[in-house]
Amino acid sequence: xxxxxxxxxxxxxxxxxxxxxxxxxxxxxxxxxxxxxxxxxxxxxxxxxxxxxxxxxxxxxxxxxxxxxxxxxxxxxxxxxxxxxxxxxxxxxxxxxxxxxxxxxxxxxxxxxxxxxxxxxxxxxxxxxxxxxxxxxxxxxxxxxxxxxxxxxxxxxxxxxxxxxxxxxxxxxxxxxxxxxxxxxxxxxxxxxxxxxxxxxxxxxxxxxxxxxxxxxxxxxxxxxxxxxxxxxxxxxxxxxxxxxxxxxxxxxxxxxxxxxxxxxxxxxxxxxxxxxxxxxxxxxxxxxxxxxxxxxxxxxxxxxxxxxxxxxxxxxxxxxxx
Numbered sequence: 001x002x003x004x005x006x007x008x009x010x011x012x013x014x015x016x017x018x019x020x021x022x023x024x025x026x027x028x029x030x031x032x033x034x035x036x037x038x039x040x041x042x043x044x045x046x047x048x049x050x051x052x053x054x055x056x057x058x059x060x061x062x063x064x065x066x067x068x069x070x071x072x073x074x075x076x077x078x079x080x081x082x083x084x085x086x087x088x089x090x091x092x093x094x095x096x097x098x099x100x101x102x103x104x105x106x107x108x109x110x111x112x113x114x115x116x117x118x119x120x121x122x123x124x125x126x127x128x129x130x131x132x133x134x135x136x137x138x139x140x141x142x143x144x145x146x147x148x149x150x151x152x153x154x155x156x157x158x159x160x161x162x163x164x165x166x167x168x169x170x171x172x173x174x175x176x177x178x179x180x181x182x183x184x185x186x187x188x189x190x191x192x193x194x195x196x197x198x199x200x201x202x203x204x205x206x207x208x209x210x211x212x213x214x215x216x217x218x219x220x221x222x223x224x225x226x227x228x229x230x231x232x233x234x235x236x237x238x239x240x241x242x243x244x245x246x247x248x249x250x251x252x253x254x255x256x257x258x259x260x261x262x263x264x265x266x267x268x269x270x271x272x273x274x275x276x277x278x279x280x281x282x283x284x285x286x287x288x289x290x291x292x293x294x295x296x297x298x299x300x301x302x303x304x305x306x307x308x309x310x311x312x313x314x315x316x317x318x319x320x321x322x323x
Contacts, residue, residue, distance in 0.1 A: 002045045008064075009057075011087035017064035018088070020055045022048025025100065025123075026093060027320065028085070029056040030114075032105020032129075034180060034233045036063040036223055038216070039104065042309035043316065050317055052100075055092065059107075060084055061232020063223045070231045073161065073238035078113050079246050081236075085114055089121055096120070100320045104128040104305050105269065106236055115257040116250055124258040124323045126316050128304050129269045131261065131278060134287050135251045140244035142237070148273050152190045158237040165231055167196065173221035176230070178206040181217075184301040186271040211307050255288040260319040262312065264300025293319070 002021075009016045019037040027047050029040040037056035047054040058065040059081060068075050089099060101122050103111030108130035115122050138144065146156045158164050168176050179200045183189070196202050208214065224230055261284075263270040270276070278284050285291050295315060297308065305312045 003048075004041070004044055006064075009088055009091050011091055012084055014060055014065060014067035014084060016060075016084065016088055017058045018055055018092075019044060019057075020053065021045065022051070022053045024051045024053050025320075026053045026055060026089075026097070027100040027102060027316075028089070029054065030085070030101065030103040030107030030111050031056065031059065031062070032103075032107045033236065034177070034220075034224065034230055035105070035107075036220060038219055038223070039303070039306060040102075043102070043305060043313055046309075046313040047317070052320075057085075057088060059110075061227075061235055063227055068232070070228065070235060071161075073235040074242055076232075076235035076239040077246055078110060078239075078243040079117075080239075081110050082114050082117055085110070086118055086121065098123040100124055100126075100323075102126045102128070102316055103130075105130060105302070106233075109133070112255060113247070115255045115259075116253055119256050122257045124260075124320055125255075126260045126262065126319055128262050128312070129264075129267050129302060131263075131269075131275055131284055132255055132288050135244070135247055135253075137251065140241045142240050145273075149188050149190070152192045154189045154191050155237055155240070157191045157193075158234050161231075161238065164191065164234060165229060167191065167193070168230065170196070171202065173225050174217050175206070177217050177220045177224075178208065181212055181303055181306075182206055182209065183268065184266055186266045186268055186301070189268055209307070211309075216306075254286075256290060258290045258292060258323065259288050260293045260295070260315065261291065262295040262297065262304065262315050264297050264302065264304045264307070266299065266301040267304065268302050270296070 004019050004021045021044050031039045037058050040056040044054040060068045101111050108127040112132045142155050145153050179197045185199045
């Protein structure tokens, strides 16, 4: 795709697949669930054309990155994945080189923690969709959302190994990706047992929006199929309670990296409990003191970097050009 090159980098016992293009300061793009490097296809080309080296890996458990046992969700904690990214940067940059980081969805959560653990490796951060969640002494995110929304909430349903995979196996990978990517309901996401996606009944065909092609769907679907399914991505959710335990040393720690945050006003993550109040009350700025800008785009849903690539490209480059 438009000169994007693909390489495999051996890191932490894994074979990490990366897509890259361009020369210049490095911009590391971190994808979310159930995405791949391909979610950043528009940004990779744009940044390369504007004097940057764009690099987007498939995270552990995803796509062409291999070497992690997907039957063991304890290998998918935030410290594991941040460790992969530090190892990757060590392999593809000069010693101690700082890079720009852009994350979306789970990639944003990982990027926050990358900046929290190793601010010495990051020049500036642009995070999409997911705000910073400081370590919460009241419990991990899965437990908190179970208390708020009950057992049908998607993060709760994702916890039991094999259960949600069996649910999703009733449809093709192509159908699964279509239903995920066309989600526009900003309310809580539920998966009641046996009912699948409530926003998209199983017998109703999915009409793709103009920003998403059948070719895009086929790439996502075929890569998940070749990787053995979506368990790798689901494991990040299953590891959340363990990630909470392992990151308690960062209780009260602040993200000390220049940051820009961008979300859509129809984004499910933007409407998670307490997020709007956290942003507007000053809590976000308190925990991320170098937060320079918060942008909420009207009429935009969760997969913001694919739905509005031109606008996101501009937000990214306008911010990182300051540094």
